[in-house]
Amino acid sequence: MTVPQDPAERRVVVTGPPRRTAPHARLRSRRRHPHASGYYRPRTEIDEQTTLGHTYVRSLMRTQLRAALSVFAVLVLLVGPLPLVFAAAPDAGRLAWLVLGFCLYAPLILLARWYVRRAERNERDFVRLVEDR
Amino acid sequence: MNPNFAIPAVALVVVATVLVGAFGLRVSRTTSDFYVASRTVGPRLNAAAISGEYLSAASFLGIAGLVLVQGPDMLWYPVGYTAGYLVLLLFVAAPLRRSGAYTLPDFAEARLASPGVRRLAGAFVVGVGWLYLLPQLQGAGLTLAVLTGAPDPLGGIVVAVVVVATVAAGGMRSITFVQAFQYWLKLTALLVPALFLLLAWQGDGAPRHAFEEPATFREQRTVRVEDTVDLDLERPLTVTVRGRVDGRPHDETRLRLSAGPHRIAAGTRLTFAAGTPVPAAERAGTGPMSTSLAASREERPLYATYGLILATFLGTMGLPHVVVRFYTSPHGVAARRTTVAVLALIGGFYLLPPVYGALGRLYAPELTLTKGTDAAVLLLPDRMIGGLGGDLLGALVAGGAFAAFLSTASGLTMAVAGVLTQDVLPSRGVRHFRLGTVLAMAVPLAASVLVGGLPVADAVGLAFAVSASSFCPLLVLGIWWRRLTPPGAAAGMLVGGGSAFLAVAATMAGFPGGGPLHALLAWPALWSVPLGFLTMVLVSLATASRVPPGTAAILARFHLPEELWAEAKA
Numbered sequence: 201m202t203v204p205q206d207p208a209e210r211r212v213v214v215t216g217p218p219r220r221t222a223p224h225a226r227l228r229s230r231r232r233h234p235h236a237s238g239y240y241r242p243r244t245e246i247d248e249q250t251t252l253g254h255t256y257v258r259s260l261m262r263t264q265l266r267a268a269l270s271v272f273a274v275l276v277l278l279v280g281p282l283p284l285v286f287a288a289a290p291d292a293g294r295l296a297w298l299v300l301g302f303c304l305y306a307p308l309i310l311l312a313r314w315y316v317r318r319a320e321r322n323e324r325d326f327v328r329l330v331e332d333r
Numbered sequence: 334m335n336p337n338f339a340i341p342a343v344a345l346v347v348v349a350t351v352l353v354g355a356f357g358l359r360v361s362r363t364t365s366d367f368y369v370a371s372r373t374v375g376p377r378l379n380a381a382a383i384s385g386e387y388l389s390a391a392s393f394l395g396i397a398g399l400v401l402v403q404g405p406d407m408l409w410y411p412v413g414y415t416a417g418y419l420v421l422l423l424f425v426a427a428p429l430r431r432s433g434a435y436t437l438p439d440f441a442e443a444r445l446a447s448p449g450v451r452r453l454a455g456a457f458v459v460g461v462g463w464l465y466l467l468p469q470l471q472g473a474g475l476t477l478a479v480l481t482g483a484p485d486p487l488g489g490i491v492v493a494v495v496v497v498a499t500v501a502a503g504g505m506r507s508i509t510f511v512q513a514f515q516y517w518l519k520l521t522a523l524l525v526p527a528l529f530l531l532l533a534w535q536g537d538g539a540p541r542h543a544f545e546e547p548a549t550f551r552e553q554r555t556v557r558v559e560d561t562v563d564l565d566l567e568r569p570l571t572v573t574v575r576g577r578v579d580g581r582p583h584d585e586t587r588l589r590l591s592a593g594p595h596r597i598a599a600g601t602r603l604t605f606a607a608g609t610p611v612p613a614a615e616r617a618g619t620g621p622m623s624t625s626l627a628a629s630r631e632e633r634p635l636y637a638t639y640g641l642i643l644a645t646f647l648g649t650m651g652l653p654h655v656v657v658r659f660y661t662s663p664h665g666v667a668a669r670r671t672t673v674a675v676l677a678l679i680g681g682f683y684l685l686p687p688v689y690g691a692l693g694r695l696y697a698p699e700l701t702l703t704k705g706t707d708a709a710v711l712l713l714p715d716r717m718i719g720g721l722g723g724d725l726l727g728a729l730v731a732g733g734a735f736a737a738f739l740s741t742a743s744g745l746t747m748a749v750a751g752v753l754t755q756d757v758l759p760s761r762g763v764r765h766f767r768l769g770t771v772l773a774m775a776v777p778l779a780a781s782v783l784v785g786g787l788p789v790a791d792a793v794g795l796a797f798a799v800s801a802s803s804f805c806p807l808l809v810l811g812i813w814w815r816r817l818t819p820p821g822a823a824a825g826m827l828v829g830g831g832s833a834f835l836a837v838a839a840t841m842a843g844f845p846g847g848g849p850l851h852a853l854l855a856w857p858a859l860w861s862v863p864l865g866f867l868t869m870v871l872v873s874l875a876t877a878s879r880v881p882p883g884t885a886a887i888l889a890r891f892h893l894p895e896e897l898w899a900e901a902k903a
Binding site: 253254257260261264265268271272275279283284286287293296297300301302304305306308309311312313315316319320323326327330 | 404405406408409412415416418419420422423424427634635638639642666669670672673676677680681683684687691813885888889892893894896897
């Protein structure tokens with residue numbers, strides 16, 4: 201599969217303060233209600249959609265995409281060579297019956313569980329980061 | 334097959350479907366209830382509902398039939414149907430739920446703020462939905478014809494009427510109950526007979542040559558050829574013939590047919606000795622569920638296998654009835670967990686069709702000659718067990734098959750009707766939704782009655798290929814790439830989905846005949862999916878000024894955990 205080739209995705213993570221704010225982000229922020237005091241800075245940045253806030257969101261997207269792509273890579277490595285193996289192996293019929301019929305579903309479910317655990321942990325870490333807990 | 338048991342079983346399934354739907358009706362009050370069950374469906378119920386909806390006639394009958402005819406390569410279908418959910422989980426599930434959209438067109442509009450892209454996505458949803466409904470209705474017709482000898486369109490009409498009634502009356506809430514109920518019904522209807530069949534197989538001394546290529550007759554068997562078939566023999570075949578072969582009449586003559594093409598006239602009786610390999614008819618198994626495109630696999634098996642893998646892995650996320658289900662989860666985390674449960678439920682179910690396929694190769698190999706391979710699952714209990722037990726188990730399987738038609742058809746009708754109501758009919762509201770339901774079902778029903786004998790089966794493969802090359806780029810790039818523009822999305826969907834559609838339509842019309850070009854057109858996913866992605870990316874980059882202004886905010890909504898934006902709104 202082609203993976204979205206976004207030049208922005210390959211940039212180094214930005215950790216410094218923003219140099220300028222995007223004009224449209226300011227415009228849209230008026231939809232939000234003003235916040236009670238007591239929020240820590242990252243959280244407010246995200247709510248008000250400043251460039252720094254976007255940087256936080258980008259970093260979350262990048263970790264989530266990395267998690268998805270790594271599980272997808274395992275899936276491709278697991279499934280991709282199988283047709284070649286079946287075409288090359290001498291007693292392919294029996295092997296294909298066994299593998300395709302009964303042996304692939306459990307690994308698929310395990311991959312799914314692994315991904316969900318990783319994605320949920322990423323989200324928890326992110327919430328902890330922005331709420332500074 | 335004894336219709337005295339099968340007809341009550343089918344009737345029972347239909348009545349139970351209507352009753353469970355009516356139970357939902359009492360709690361369905363608001364418009365939100367109607368479309369997305371008020372988003373309160375928990376992961377377990379929702380997962381059973383999604384699986385019930387997804388396991389169509391193609392899964393219930395078609396896979397066993399395909400495996401019976403073409404061997405284990407066809408097991409890539411169920412693997413692909415399942416892995417499609419894994420890919421959906423990885424890239425789409427949680428952000429799609431957080432997008433807060435009801436349908437795929439809603440998603441397109443929310444992400445790109447463009448009514449034009451919305452209408453295009455709506456057109457693709459309706460097209461893919463209708464393509465997928467067609468084989469369901471035809472399969473229902475075939476099943477009822479096998480069971481009772483009823484005229485072909487009747488089963489389709491029964492399914493259409495029941496589906497329109499339940500969907501129009503109760504909407505999504507009642508459908509959720511109906512679908513969840515039908516998953517367990519389908520699993521039971523396939524699992525219980527499978528256990529008895531395996532016991533019968535054990536009692537038979539557990540013959541193991543089911544996995545040999547090609548399948549062979551275990552005992553002397555006489556086959557009556559219903560329709561004229563063309564055989565293309567790979568090696569000489571000795572057979573006793575009563576009837577016409579290659580235009581010459583024979584009367585109980587022992588013939589040695591040389592390798593090469595032969596034509597068996599309708600009504601001919603062939604008697605095969607024990608141990609004879611089963612000859613495969615050309616375009617065998619062109620029942621509604623086994624795709625006739627399979628014939629081209631001989632020419633480029635590896636290419637075709639990879640095409641199949643790509644189409645099913647990436648096409649699942651764009652099927653309209655699959656996607657609409659995710660909006661019924663309460664939040665993104667639940668949507669993810671639901672998907673894992675769905676994978677487990679579907680994976681468990683798909684352990685069964687290979688069993689039927691393997692037993693079919695042992696006990697009913699002659700189905701490959703009579704083109705009734707889709708009926709293998711229905712016929713095996715009678716063939717292997719017989720008597721009252723066989724009749725009862727056969728009735729159970731028949732009921733399950735009908736549940737399969739009903740559940741997939743209602744999910745598709747729901748999705749298509751939702752798009753028609755919101756984007757085509759003049760005003761919204763529950764009454765128009767009912768009108769949309771009738772419309773959503775009327776078109777494929779008319780098509781299935783009119784086109785009858787055409788290889789509509791290709792519609793399933795076509796639906797997956799078109800969905801993989803149009804909706805998969807839209808969803809994946811829409812969720813993960815901030816530079817996507819409305820013209821890019823529209824161009825990618827048109828070029829990717831449109832070319833996949835034209836390629837398979839050309840194959841169905843019998844355009845190029847044979848050779849590598851034929852394989853390229855019959856299995857378009859391998860080139861049309863990259864083409865769709867590439868077009869979407871390049872056109873988006875070329876129209877960089879058209880990136881919708883709210884993109885950053887929308888992507889934040891897609892990816893931020895709900896606890897962050899729920900508080901932000903308070």
